[in-house]
Amino acid sequence: MKDQSYIRPPSVAGAFYPGSPSELAKMIAEQFAAAPKPSIGAKPTAIISPHAGYIYSGGIAARAYKILEGEDYETVIVISPSHMIAFNGVSAFAGKAYSTPFGEVPIDEELTDKIASFSDQIKVSNAGHEVGSFRSEHALEVQLPFLQTTLGKFKLVALMMGEQRYAVCEALGNAIGEALKGRDDVLIVVSTDLSHFHTSDIARRLDSVVIDNVKNFNYKKLASDIDSRKTEACGGGPIIAAMIASEKLGATGVEITGYGDSGDITGDHSNVVGYLSAVIYRSEEEKVYNLDTSQNESENSGNDIHESPASGVEFGLSADDKKILLKLARESIESAFEDKAPPYPEKISEALNEKLGAFVTLNKNHRLRGCIGTFHADEALYKIIARMARQAAFSDPRFPPVEKNEMEHIDIEISVLTPMKRIKDPMTVEVGRDGLYMIKGINAGVLLPQVPVEYGWDRIKFLEQTCMKAGLHPDAWKEENTEIYTFQAEIFGEN
16 A cells, blocks of 8 residues: 655665765765776666675675766666565555655656556565564665765665565566666666675685576576576576566666675675676667777778877877887787787887886777776886786786687777876866876876766766766865876877
Protein backbone atom coordinates (compact mmCIF):
# COMPACT_ATOMS: atom_id res chain seq x y z
CA MET A 1 0.00 0.00 0.00
CA LYS A 2 1.29 3.44 -0.88
CA ASP A 3 2.21 5.93 1.80
CA GLN A 4 2.94 9.30 0.23
CA SER A 5 3.94 10.76 3.60
CA TYR A 6 6.75 8.26 4.26
CA ILE A 7 10.28 9.48 3.59
CA ARG A 8 12.74 6.66 4.12
CA PRO A 9 15.56 8.09 6.30
CA PRO A 10 19.20 7.03 5.85
CA SER A 11 19.90 3.96 7.98
CA VAL A 12 23.66 3.53 7.50
CA ALA A 13 24.89 7.14 7.29
CA GLY A 14 27.73 7.45 9.77
CA ALA A 15 28.48 3.74 9.39
CA PHE A 16 28.76 2.66 5.76
CA TYR A 17 29.53 6.23 4.68
CA PRO A 18 29.99 9.59 6.46
CA GLY A 19 26.88 11.12 8.02
CA SER A 20 28.15 14.67 7.52
CA PRO A 21 27.36 16.09 4.05
CA SER A 22 30.75 17.82 3.84
CA GLU A 23 32.69 14.71 4.90
CA LEU A 24 30.63 12.58 2.51
CA ALA A 25 31.30 14.98 -0.36
CA LYS A 26 35.02 14.98 0.43
CA MET A 27 35.22 11.17 0.50
CA ILE A 28 33.37 10.78 -2.81
CA ALA A 29 35.47 13.52 -4.42
CA GLU A 30 38.65 11.72 -3.35
CA GLN A 31 37.40 8.41 -4.72
CA PHE A 32 36.37 10.03 -8.00
CA ALA A 33 39.74 11.75 -8.29
CA ALA A 34 41.51 8.40 -8.05
CA ALA A 35 39.21 6.70 -10.58
CA PRO A 36 39.87 6.78 -14.35
CA LYS A 37 36.78 7.68 -16.35
CA PRO A 38 35.53 4.81 -18.56
CA SER A 39 35.65 5.96 -22.17
CA ILE A 40 33.06 3.80 -23.89
CA GLY A 41 31.66 6.88 -25.63
CA ALA A 42 28.04 5.71 -25.31
CA LYS A 43 25.38 6.68 -22.80
CA PRO A 44 25.20 3.93 -20.15
CA THR A 45 22.05 1.86 -19.89
CA ALA A 46 23.02 0.19 -16.62
CA ILE A 47 25.74 0.24 -13.97
CA ILE A 48 26.83 -2.53 -11.61
CA SER A 49 28.21 -1.25 -8.31
CA PRO A 50 29.26 -2.76 -4.95
CA HIS A 51 27.48 -1.88 -1.71
CA ALA A 52 29.98 -2.30 1.13
CA GLY A 53 31.22 0.54 3.30
CA TYR A 54 32.75 3.28 1.18
CA ILE A 55 36.22 2.82 2.67
CA TYR A 56 36.19 -0.75 1.33
CA SER A 57 34.30 -0.60 -1.97
CA GLY A 58 33.80 3.10 -2.73
CA GLY A 59 36.87 3.24 -4.95
CA ILE A 60 35.54 0.37 -7.07
CA ALA A 61 32.08 1.98 -7.26
CA ALA A 62 33.57 5.31 -8.35
CA ARG A 63 35.17 3.64 -11.37
CA ALA A 64 31.68 3.01 -12.78
CA TYR A 65 29.85 6.07 -11.47
CA LYS A 66 32.45 8.41 -12.93
CA ILE A 67 31.08 7.72 -16.42
CA LEU A 68 27.89 9.54 -15.42
CA GLU A 69 29.67 12.90 -15.26
CA GLY A 70 28.02 15.12 -17.83
CA GLU A 71 25.11 12.70 -18.39
CA ASP A 72 21.47 13.48 -17.68
CA TYR A 73 18.77 11.05 -16.56
CA GLU A 74 15.19 11.76 -15.54
CA THR A 75 14.97 8.64 -13.35
CA VAL A 76 17.28 6.00 -11.90
CA ILE A 77 16.07 2.46 -11.16
CA VAL A 78 18.13 0.89 -8.37
CA ILE A 79 17.79 -2.89 -7.98
CA SER A 80 19.03 -4.26 -4.68
CA PRO A 81 18.97 -7.58 -2.83
CA SER A 82 17.29 -7.73 0.56
CA HIS A 83 19.82 -8.86 3.16
CA MET A 84 17.69 -8.31 6.26
CA ILE A 85 14.34 -9.97 5.53
CA ALA A 86 12.98 -12.48 3.02
CA PHE A 87 9.73 -11.98 1.13
CA ASN A 88 8.17 -13.16 -2.10
CA GLY A 89 9.10 -11.48 -5.38
CA VAL A 90 10.14 -7.84 -5.65
CA SER A 91 9.17 -4.86 -3.51
CA ALA A 92 8.88 -1.49 -5.32
CA PHE A 93 9.13 1.24 -2.69
CA ALA A 94 5.71 2.76 -1.95
CA GLY A 95 6.80 5.87 -0.08
CA LYS A 96 7.45 9.47 -1.06
CA ALA A 97 11.27 9.59 -1.11
CA TYR A 98 14.57 8.08 0.00
CA SER A 99 16.76 10.42 2.03
CA THR A 100 20.55 10.70 2.43
CA PRO A 101 22.80 13.36 4.02
CA PHE A 102 22.67 15.11 0.61
CA GLY A 103 18.86 15.44 0.74
CA GLU A 104 15.76 13.68 -0.52
CA VAL A 105 15.45 11.66 -3.73
CA PRO A 106 11.78 11.66 -4.81
CA ILE A 107 10.14 8.46 -6.00
CA ASP A 108 9.01 8.26 -9.63
CA GLU A 109 5.53 7.01 -8.77
CA GLU A 110 4.36 6.74 -12.38
CA LEU A 111 7.26 4.57 -13.52
CA THR A 112 7.12 2.49 -10.32
CA ASP A 113 3.47 1.67 -10.99
CA LYS A 114 4.15 0.97 -14.66
CA ILE A 115 6.91 -1.55 -13.90
CA ALA A 116 4.75 -3.28 -11.28
CA SER A 117 1.85 -3.52 -13.73
CA PHE A 118 3.75 -5.96 -15.95
CA SER A 119 4.14 -8.75 -13.37
CA ASP A 120 2.44 -10.06 -10.25
CA GLN A 121 5.96 -10.83 -8.96
CA ILE A 122 6.41 -7.08 -8.36
CA LYS A 123 4.43 -5.43 -5.55
CA VAL A 124 4.36 -1.75 -4.64
CA SER A 125 5.14 -1.97 -0.93
CA ASN A 126 7.71 -1.03 1.68
CA ALA A 127 8.83 -4.60 2.36
CA GLY A 128 12.59 -4.56 2.87
CA HIS A 129 12.78 -0.77 2.64
CA GLU A 130 11.66 0.31 6.09
CA VAL A 131 14.03 1.47 8.79
CA GLY A 132 13.42 -0.25 12.12
CA SER A 133 15.05 -0.78 15.49
CA PHE A 134 17.09 -3.64 14.03
CA ARG A 135 19.74 -3.18 11.34
CA SER A 136 18.03 -1.94 8.19
CA GLU A 137 18.86 -2.66 4.55
CA HIS A 138 21.91 -0.80 3.27
CA ALA A 139 22.42 -2.09 -0.29
CA LEU A 140 20.07 0.31 -2.06
CA GLU A 141 20.77 3.33 0.12
CA VAL A 142 24.55 3.34 -0.38
CA GLN A 143 24.16 3.85 -4.15
CA LEU A 144 22.28 7.14 -3.77
CA PRO A 145 25.06 9.54 -2.64
CA PHE A 146 27.12 8.53 -5.70
CA LEU A 147 24.11 9.21 -7.92
CA GLN A 148 23.37 12.53 -6.20
CA THR A 149 27.00 13.56 -6.71
CA THR A 150 27.08 12.79 -10.44
CA LEU A 151 23.50 13.49 -11.55
CA GLY A 152 22.25 16.08 -9.09
CA LYS A 153 18.46 15.91 -9.23
CA PHE A 154 16.70 12.76 -10.42
CA LYS A 155 13.71 10.61 -9.53
CA LEU A 156 14.04 7.11 -8.13
CA VAL A 157 12.46 3.70 -8.62
CA ALA A 158 13.65 1.67 -5.61
CA LEU A 159 13.37 -2.09 -6.19
CA MET A 160 14.23 -4.65 -3.51
CA MET A 161 14.44 -8.34 -4.40
CA GLY A 162 13.15 -10.54 -1.57
CA GLU A 163 13.95 -13.67 -3.58
CA GLN A 164 16.25 -14.23 -6.54
CA ARG A 165 14.83 -17.27 -8.35
CA TYR A 166 15.44 -17.06 -12.10
CA ALA A 167 11.69 -16.72 -12.74
CA VAL A 168 11.61 -13.60 -10.54
CA CYS A 169 14.71 -12.16 -12.22
CA GLU A 170 13.18 -12.78 -15.64
CA ALA A 171 9.86 -11.22 -14.66
CA LEU A 172 11.59 -8.12 -13.27
CA GLY A 173 13.95 -7.75 -16.23
CA ASN A 174 11.13 -8.07 -18.75
CA ALA A 175 8.95 -5.61 -16.81
CA ILE A 176 11.69 -2.97 -16.71
CA GLY A 177 12.47 -3.52 -20.39
CA GLU A 178 8.83 -3.12 -21.38
CA ALA A 179 8.34 -0.05 -19.19
CA LEU A 180 11.39 1.71 -20.64
CA LYS A 181 10.72 1.09 -24.33
CA GLY A 182 11.50 4.20 -26.36
CA ARG A 183 13.26 5.95 -23.46
CA ASP A 184 16.94 6.72 -22.98
CA ASP A 185 16.52 8.98 -19.94
CA VAL A 186 16.40 6.18 -17.35
CA LEU A 187 19.47 4.51 -15.82
CA ILE A 188 19.44 1.08 -14.19
CA VAL A 189 21.78 0.56 -11.22
CA VAL A 190 22.55 -2.88 -9.78
CA SER A 191 23.73 -3.14 -6.18
CA THR A 192 25.81 -6.25 -5.46
CA ASP A 193 28.90 -7.57 -3.77
CA LEU A 194 30.53 -10.80 -4.92
CA SER A 195 31.96 -13.69 -2.88
CA HIS A 196 32.00 -13.47 0.92
CA PHE A 197 34.51 -14.61 3.54
CA HIS A 198 37.06 -16.61 1.60
CA THR A 199 40.79 -16.08 1.15
CA SER A 200 41.68 -13.62 -1.59
CA ASP A 201 42.88 -16.42 -3.86
CA ILE A 202 39.61 -18.34 -3.55
CA ALA A 203 37.57 -15.14 -3.82
CA ARG A 204 39.24 -14.14 -7.06
CA ARG A 205 38.65 -17.59 -8.53
CA LEU A 206 34.95 -17.48 -7.60
CA ASP A 207 34.54 -13.85 -8.65
CA SER A 208 36.14 -14.46 -12.04
CA VAL A 209 33.11 -16.61 -12.92
CA VAL A 210 30.75 -13.67 -12.34
CA ILE A 211 33.06 -11.30 -14.19
CA ASP A 212 33.37 -13.58 -17.22
CA ASN A 213 29.60 -14.09 -17.42
CA VAL A 214 28.92 -10.36 -17.12
CA LYS A 215 31.63 -9.51 -19.64
CA ASN A 216 30.20 -12.06 -22.09
CA PHE A 217 26.62 -10.90 -21.36
CA ASN A 218 25.62 -14.44 -20.47
CA TYR A 219 23.01 -13.98 -17.75
CA LYS A 220 21.60 -17.52 -18.12
CA LYS A 221 25.01 -19.06 -17.39
CA LEU A 222 25.45 -16.62 -14.51
CA ALA A 223 22.17 -17.85 -13.02
CA SER A 224 23.25 -21.46 -13.49
CA ASP A 225 26.70 -20.87 -11.99
CA ILE A 226 25.20 -19.17 -8.93
CA ASP A 227 22.66 -21.97 -8.45
CA SER A 228 25.39 -24.63 -8.71
CA ARG A 229 27.63 -22.67 -6.30
CA LYS A 230 30.39 -22.20 -8.83
CA THR A 231 30.33 -18.56 -7.85
CA GLU A 232 28.70 -16.14 -5.41
CA ALA A 233 27.01 -12.74 -5.63
CA CYS A 234 24.54 -11.46 -3.06
CA GLY A 235 23.01 -9.35 -5.82
CA GLY A 236 23.19 -12.00 -8.52
CA GLY A 237 19.45 -11.66 -9.13
CA PRO A 238 19.65 -7.88 -9.66
CA ILE A 239 22.53 -8.42 -12.12
CA ILE A 240 20.48 -10.96 -14.10
CA ALA A 241 17.36 -8.77 -14.10
CA ALA A 242 19.33 -5.72 -15.24
CA MET A 243 20.99 -7.67 -18.06
CA ILE A 244 17.61 -8.97 -19.25
CA ALA A 245 16.19 -5.43 -19.20
CA SER A 246 19.27 -4.03 -20.94
CA GLU A 247 19.04 -6.66 -23.66
CA LYS A 248 15.41 -5.72 -24.31
CA LEU A 249 16.58 -2.12 -24.64
CA GLY A 250 19.28 -3.09 -27.17
CA ALA A 251 22.26 -2.84 -24.80
CA THR A 252 24.68 -5.77 -24.68
CA GLY A 253 28.06 -4.02 -24.55
CA VAL A 254 29.85 -4.39 -21.20
CA GLU A 255 32.88 -2.60 -19.78
CA ILE A 256 34.31 -4.03 -16.54
CA THR A 257 35.50 -0.89 -14.76
CA GLY A 258 36.80 -2.23 -11.46
CA TYR A 259 37.43 -5.30 -9.33
CA GLY A 260 38.99 -5.84 -5.94
CA ASP A 261 38.34 -7.22 -2.48
CA SER A 262 38.31 -5.94 1.07
CA GLY A 263 41.82 -7.29 1.64
CA ASP A 264 43.14 -4.62 -0.73
CA ILE A 265 42.17 -2.08 1.95
CA THR A 266 42.61 -3.98 5.22
CA GLY A 267 45.70 -5.96 4.26
CA ASP A 268 44.00 -9.09 5.64
CA HIS A 269 43.62 -11.50 2.72
CA SER A 270 42.35 -14.43 4.81
CA ASN A 271 38.66 -13.46 4.93
CA VAL A 272 37.55 -11.06 2.20
CA VAL A 273 34.52 -9.79 0.28
CA GLY A 274 34.77 -9.28 -3.50
CA TYR A 275 33.69 -6.10 -5.30
CA LEU A 276 32.87 -5.48 -8.96
CA SER A 277 31.85 -2.43 -10.98
CA ALA A 278 30.80 -2.41 -14.62
CA VAL A 279 28.92 -0.42 -17.25
CA ILE A 280 26.36 -1.82 -19.72
CA TYR A 281 25.74 0.16 -22.91
CA ARG A 282 24.46 -0.08 -26.47
CA SER A 283 27.59 -1.18 -28.28
CA GLU A 284 26.34 -0.02 -31.70
CA GLU A 285 26.32 3.53 -30.32
CA GLU A 286 29.94 3.35 -29.25
CA LYS A 287 31.89 6.41 -30.28
CA VAL A 288 35.62 6.94 -30.11
CA TYR A 289 36.87 9.87 -28.06
CA ASN A 290 39.11 10.97 -30.94
CA LEU A 291 41.08 14.16 -30.61
CA ASP A 292 41.33 14.53 -34.40
CA THR A 293 38.99 16.89 -36.21
CA SER A 294 37.81 16.13 -39.72
CA GLN A 295 40.24 18.77 -40.94
CA ASN A 296 43.11 17.02 -39.21
CA GLU A 297 42.10 13.70 -40.70
CA SER A 298 42.14 15.20 -44.16
CA GLU A 299 45.47 16.90 -43.67
CA ASN A 300 47.09 13.80 -42.20
CA SER A 301 45.63 11.19 -44.52
CA GLY A 302 48.39 8.81 -45.49
CA ASN A 303 50.54 9.82 -42.49
CA ASP A 304 51.27 7.52 -39.56
CA ILE A 305 50.90 10.26 -36.93
CA HIS A 306 48.01 12.47 -35.88
CA GLU A 307 48.16 15.97 -34.44
CA SER A 308 45.79 16.92 -31.61
CA PRO A 309 43.69 20.10 -31.94
CA ALA A 310 44.61 20.72 -28.27
CA SER A 311 48.25 21.33 -29.23
CA GLY A 312 48.90 24.83 -28.00
CA VAL A 313 52.59 25.22 -28.84
CA GLU A 314 55.30 23.96 -31.20
CA PHE A 315 58.82 22.93 -30.23
CA GLY A 316 60.29 22.72 -33.70
CA LEU A 317 59.77 18.97 -33.91
CA SER A 318 59.68 17.82 -37.52
CA ALA A 319 57.38 15.07 -38.77
CA ASP A 320 60.41 12.73 -38.73
CA ASP A 321 61.20 13.71 -35.11
CA LYS A 322 57.68 12.81 -34.07
CA LYS A 323 57.82 9.47 -35.88
CA ILE A 324 61.14 8.72 -34.17
CA LEU A 325 59.67 9.49 -30.71
CA LEU A 326 56.57 7.38 -31.30
CA LYS A 327 58.67 4.49 -32.60
CA LEU A 328 61.04 4.84 -29.65
CA ALA A 329 58.14 4.83 -27.15
CA ARG A 330 56.75 1.62 -28.62
CA GLU A 331 60.11 -0.13 -28.89
CA SER A 332 61.03 0.96 -25.36
CA ILE A 333 57.98 -0.90 -24.03
CA GLU A 334 58.49 -3.93 -26.27
CA SER A 335 62.18 -4.25 -25.37
CA ALA A 336 61.23 -4.28 -21.67
CA PHE A 337 59.49 -7.62 -22.15
CA GLU A 338 62.93 -9.06 -22.96
CA ASP A 339 64.74 -7.12 -20.19
CA LYS A 340 66.64 -5.09 -22.76
CA ALA A 341 67.59 -1.42 -22.71
CA PRO A 342 65.55 0.99 -24.85
CA PRO A 343 66.84 1.02 -28.46
CA TYR A 344 67.84 4.66 -28.79
CA PRO A 345 68.13 5.97 -32.37
CA GLU A 346 71.61 6.48 -33.77
CA LYS A 347 70.96 9.96 -35.16
CA ILE A 348 69.44 12.52 -32.80
CA SER A 349 68.25 15.90 -34.04
CA GLU A 350 68.78 19.09 -32.10
CA ALA A 351 65.09 19.20 -31.14
CA LEU A 352 65.18 15.69 -29.66
CA ASN A 353 68.17 16.64 -27.54
CA GLU A 354 66.28 19.52 -25.89
CA LYS A 355 65.46 19.05 -22.20
CA LEU A 356 61.67 19.12 -22.17
CA GLY A 357 59.04 17.56 -19.93
CA ALA A 358 56.62 15.09 -21.50
CA PHE A 359 53.76 12.65 -20.90
CA VAL A 360 53.20 9.35 -22.70
CA THR A 361 49.61 8.11 -22.94
CA LEU A 362 48.63 4.55 -23.90
CA ASN A 363 45.14 3.84 -25.25
CA LYS A 364 43.90 0.30 -25.83
CA ASN A 365 40.98 0.10 -28.26
CA HIS A 366 40.44 3.82 -27.61
CA ARG A 367 40.35 3.39 -23.82
CA LEU A 368 42.99 4.71 -21.44
CA ARG A 369 45.52 1.99 -20.54
CA GLY A 370 48.21 4.09 -18.86
CA CYS A 371 49.55 7.64 -18.67
CA ILE A 372 52.73 8.82 -16.94
CA GLY A 373 54.82 11.93 -17.41
CA THR A 374 57.13 14.46 -15.86
CA PHE A 375 57.49 18.23 -15.86
CA HIS A 376 61.09 17.98 -14.73
CA ALA A 377 63.30 17.97 -17.82
CA ASP A 378 66.41 16.40 -16.36
CA GLU A 379 67.58 14.75 -19.58
CA ALA A 380 67.09 14.87 -23.36
CA LEU A 381 63.54 14.61 -24.66
CA TYR A 382 64.10 11.29 -26.44
CA LYS A 383 65.35 9.67 -23.21
CA ILE A 384 62.41 11.04 -21.25
CA ILE A 385 60.00 9.59 -23.82
CA ALA A 386 61.61 6.15 -23.55
CA ARG A 387 61.42 6.27 -19.76
CA MET A 388 57.85 7.61 -19.54
CA ALA A 389 56.62 5.04 -22.07
CA ARG A 390 57.84 2.21 -19.85
CA GLN A 391 56.37 3.80 -16.76
CA ALA A 392 53.00 4.31 -18.49
CA ALA A 393 53.01 0.64 -19.49
CA PHE A 394 54.19 -0.90 -16.25
CA SER A 395 53.93 1.61 -13.38
CA ASP A 396 50.59 3.43 -13.66
CA PRO A 397 48.96 2.46 -10.31
CA ARG A 398 45.47 2.62 -11.86
CA PHE A 399 46.13 -0.32 -14.19
CA PRO A 400 47.83 -3.71 -14.17
CA PRO A 401 51.11 -3.86 -16.13
CA VAL A 402 50.70 -4.09 -19.90
CA GLU A 403 51.20 -7.58 -21.29
CA LYS A 404 53.07 -8.36 -24.48
CA ASN A 405 49.99 -9.60 -26.36
CA GLU A 406 48.24 -6.26 -25.74
CA MET A 407 50.72 -4.18 -27.71
CA GLU A 408 49.07 -4.72 -31.08
CA HIS A 409 45.91 -3.12 -29.66
CA ILE A 410 47.63 -0.13 -28.04
CA ASP A 411 48.04 3.32 -29.59
CA ILE A 412 50.62 5.74 -28.20
CA GLU A 413 50.24 9.50 -27.78
CA ILE A 414 52.97 11.90 -26.72
CA SER A 415 52.54 15.32 -25.10
CA VAL A 416 55.66 17.49 -25.02
CA LEU A 417 55.25 20.16 -22.33
CA THR A 418 56.16 23.76 -21.70
CA PRO A 419 57.29 24.73 -18.19
CA MET A 420 54.42 25.40 -15.76
CA LYS A 421 53.32 28.96 -15.02
CA ARG A 422 51.40 29.90 -11.89
CA ILE A 423 48.26 31.94 -12.51
CA LYS A 424 46.21 34.16 -10.20
CA ASP A 425 43.03 34.39 -12.25
CA PRO A 426 41.42 31.01 -13.10
CA MET A 427 39.27 32.75 -15.70
CA THR A 428 42.37 33.10 -17.89
CA VAL A 429 42.45 29.31 -18.41
CA GLU A 430 41.69 28.50 -22.04
CA VAL A 431 40.22 25.11 -22.92
CA GLY A 432 42.02 23.61 -25.92
CA ARG A 433 45.23 25.45 -25.16
CA ASP A 434 46.08 24.98 -21.47
CA GLY A 435 46.77 22.02 -19.26
CA LEU A 436 46.21 22.39 -15.52
CA TYR A 437 48.26 21.51 -12.48
CA MET A 438 46.66 22.17 -9.09
CA ILE A 439 48.13 21.83 -5.62
CA LYS A 440 46.81 22.43 -2.11
CA GLY A 441 48.72 21.14 0.89
CA ILE A 442 49.80 17.57 0.14
CA ASN A 443 47.21 17.15 -2.61
CA ALA A 444 48.15 17.67 -6.26
CA GLY A 445 46.67 16.74 -9.62
CA VAL A 446 47.29 17.34 -13.30
CA LEU A 447 45.13 17.15 -16.44
CA LEU A 448 46.63 17.48 -19.92
CA PRO A 449 45.29 20.03 -22.45
CA GLN A 450 43.58 17.34 -24.54
CA VAL A 451 41.42 16.07 -21.65
CA PRO A 452 38.77 18.84 -21.59
CA VAL A 453 38.67 18.78 -25.40
CA GLU A 454 38.10 15.03 -25.32
CA TYR A 455 35.22 15.23 -22.85
CA GLY A 456 33.68 18.51 -24.04
CA TRP A 457 34.23 20.37 -20.76
CA ASP A 458 34.03 24.13 -20.38
CA ARG A 459 36.50 26.11 -18.26
CA ILE A 460 34.62 25.64 -14.96
CA LYS A 461 34.22 21.90 -15.45
CA PHE A 462 37.93 21.65 -16.31
CA LEU A 463 38.87 23.44 -13.09
CA GLU A 464 36.50 21.27 -11.04
CA GLN A 465 37.76 18.04 -12.57
CA THR A 466 41.39 18.99 -11.88
CA CYS A 467 40.45 19.62 -8.25
CA MET A 468 38.87 16.18 -8.06
CA LYS A 469 41.92 14.62 -9.74
CA ALA A 470 43.94 16.14 -6.87
CA GLY A 471 41.56 14.64 -4.30
CA LEU A 472 40.10 18.06 -3.48
CA HIS A 473 36.54 19.37 -3.33
CA PRO A 474 35.38 20.47 -6.83
CA ASP A 475 35.25 24.13 -5.73
CA ALA A 476 38.77 24.14 -4.24
CA TRP A 477 40.02 26.15 -7.25
CA LYS A 478 38.22 29.17 -5.77
CA GLU A 479 40.19 29.03 -2.51
CA GLU A 480 43.15 31.34 -1.95
CA ASN A 481 45.51 28.62 -0.71
CA THR A 482 45.03 26.49 -3.82
CA GLU A 483 47.88 26.99 -6.30
CA ILE A 484 46.91 26.79 -9.98
CA TYR A 485 49.44 26.35 -12.77
CA THR A 486 48.94 26.22 -16.52
CA PHE A 487 51.11 24.72 -19.22
CA GLN A 488 50.82 24.01 -22.93
CA ALA A 489 51.76 20.97 -24.97
CA GLU A 490 52.52 19.79 -28.47
CA ILE A 491 50.46 16.62 -28.80
CA PHE A 492 50.79 13.92 -31.42
CA GLY A 493 50.20 10.19 -31.66
CA GLU A 494 49.94 7.10 -33.77
CA ASN A 495 47.10 6.96 -36.27
